[in-house]
Amino acid sequence: MFALLAPPARANGPDVAAGRAFAAAKCAECHAVAATGDSPKAEAPPFRRLDERFPVAALAEALAEGIATGHPAMPEFTLTPGEIDDFIAFLESLTAE
Numbered sequence: 001m002f003a004l005l006a007p008p009a010r011a012n013g014p015d016v017a018a019g020r021a022f023a024a025a026k027c028a029e030c031h032a033v034a035a036t037g038d039s040p041k042a043e044a045p046p047f048r049r050l051d052e053r054f055p056v057a058a059l060a061e062a063l064a065e066g067i068a069t070g071h072p073a074m075p076e077f078t079l080t081p082g083e084i085d086d087f088i089a090f091l092e093s094l095t096a097e
């Protein structure tokens, strides 16, 4: 009977590890995705510095719409809302330091 008082299941919340895995699989070819290090592709901003150019919320919106607009050097990605939440949580974990 205490089930209703339990905190929401973690499985539904943003998952930093999943966001990191997504970045490593899809973005690390060009962007630095760790707390240190340079991007493999020099023009691609390291993820830990993205928040210097964008509020994280604007980034979430851009990811939902497909971030390719105006950046021909970058392939187009369409993320599901869950993937975006995970990715943003991961970015926040990078820039929190």
Ligand code: HEC
Binding pocket: 023, 026, 027, 028, 029, 030, 031, 041, 043, 044, 045, 050, 053, 059, 067, 070, 071, 073, 074, 075, 077
């Ligand atoms: C094939 C290389 C490549 C891959 C893979 C890649 N990017 Fe990029 N990305 C770039 C380059 C190059 C730029 C810089 C473009 C510019 O400033 O004109 C960039 C810029 C960005 C920017 C900043 C956009 C801006 O307006 O300055 C964001 C945010 C971004 N990438 C997110 C991602 C995410 C998220 C992924 C993985 C899902 C990803 N990128 C994968 C090459 C890539």
